[in-house]
Amino acid sequence: MNVKEKIELILKHIRTAEEREEVEGAITVLRESRYHESGSFDIGEILREKVSRKIASIFQEVIASDEYRKDSATSEIFFSELEKSVRAMRPLSITLAVEPDEKTIERASSWVTREVGKDIYLVFKRDGRVLGGAELVFAGRYRDFSLAWRLETFFWARKEDVRSMIHPS
């Protein structure tokens, strides 16, 4: 695999802001560990102390243990490119009334990747006032698909009916 393919493979697994943060953390840890005392050297072992098992296994998949340590210049290029690509990812903020489960995250992420682009990650926020549906924010644009807004506009459009019901005169 060349550098570009490795990066794409890692980015494919970044779905949410938390995962993105973990990948950034993994990059920092791996960068620093190149200069540790030699001994038995296992990337997975190094990463497992800092990041989740899932992220650690992704990095193990694309990077051989000795490869990045021996060739410092090539590995630095790889990490720089990876870091640049991760930082260039754009956030899509989704505000929900409840915490999304893994199935919801996967569905949302795959839809976004398929329909919008691969360089987007999801930022899930929780706000009970939404009641249902979602509020979306992306690149400064805002769309309110929440149940709260629907109800508000529904009743506002019918305020005369409500008024005449309360005051029949």
Added chain:
Amino acid sequence: MIFDFKEYLNRTGEIGFVSKTVSSLIFVEGLPGATLHEVVVFESGDIGEVIALSSSVVSVLSFSKDPVRVGMRVARIGKNLQIPVGERLFGKVINPLGRSIDPGRPVPSGTEFRAIRKSPPGIIDRAIISEQCETGMALIDLLMPIGKGQRELVLGDQKTGKSMVLMRTLLSQVTQGAVGIYAVIGKGKIAIKQVEETLTNFGILDRVITVVTSADDGPGMMYATPYSAMTIAEYFRDVGRNVVLVLDDLSTHARIVREIALLGKRFPGRNSYPGDIFYTHASLLERAGNFSGKNGPVSITCLPVAETVQGDMTGYIITNLMSMTDGHLYFDHLLFAEGRRPAVDVFLSVTRVGRQTQTPLRLEIGRTVIPFLRKAADFRNFASFGSELGPHIKDVLEKEERLNEFFDQTVYHTIPGNLQLILFGFAWGEIWRGKTRMEVRIEIQKLVYSYASDVALRKRMDAYISRCDSIESLLTGLQQFDFSKK
């Protein structure tokens, strides 16, 4: 106007997040469709104006004193800042957003609103300045006349009587039917109160609109004050009324512009002012002038004020303002200390378009008296050596004293134009020759009282003045004029 954040958020479909705040300057990420000078509303309900755009950040000038927290959401309104205009503002003291600062006197609701940002009208819409804007002060009306539609800078140190002259000008013009607008920019609350009280004492508060920001208001509000005042002036111009607009003072406004620019990390120019400070003021002042209206010319006469320090007229902002206005009235602190009211130094003052509005008599007076006063000043310097003075020099110095007594308006707020000419004739001619200052003062008092109280006498005096076209004809007739009551 109340802005519903949620409504605008859904209407425009764009959102921003506050990423940084520096005093009143808010940096917002997002809002991809924001335009310059557009109004944005914060989640808290406060509003701000977009003052700069970059690829990643929108700079917003907040109009609120309350701090804006990082992370707060921001929505676009889709419009530039608009303020209420119309006759409902008469007698009200309002802030630059058009809201009354006195809860007991709210601004009635209305339908007319105007954007405060506007390009100045072009050449085609303008008319030659042909009518005099009487201030009611003889020194100015005769020697440094102002025309309707002129932009005359009022400059001088603090406490040199500038505000009183401005108030009297408003009194003179408002009683003749013009609309008065007084903009107070960043002054103490006590000064604002004094303005309101003076207008009340003059009896013209109900025909004047006061737009104020105090020193503790945010830079955003102070920045918008002259623009709001000019917008209100333009409304009345468009409905066919002459307007007198006072901007007190633009040197404070320049300091606020500098503060905002430095907070926004704009590259500082001369004296740390932003490079476009000239444009900021010029584009504002160019909105005033004399314009062709449907029923004849209508004017916005603008009197911007600038404060000097120890009489220094060579400062950056002062010279900028002098170059973009049609003249200036310089208030000398030394003349003020001597007791002269108004303390206008006619040698350092300029009027570029005022003289074309004068009658031949008034024109001749200005052209005769100023060189005379200059000559008298030279003689006075000569007399300070203590040597024996010849009769000619004594005559000149005595006449100068009579003229100074005539020009002194400590007591009288305004003197009507025709009465000014009558009094000048007495002061300049032989009738009052040999009288002491006190005697001259008493004579002036008698004539002012007679003119105000005797309608028939006033008509005769007005008719007499209308027949005079030179100083000679004025003086000749005065000898025989009968000032007794009929």
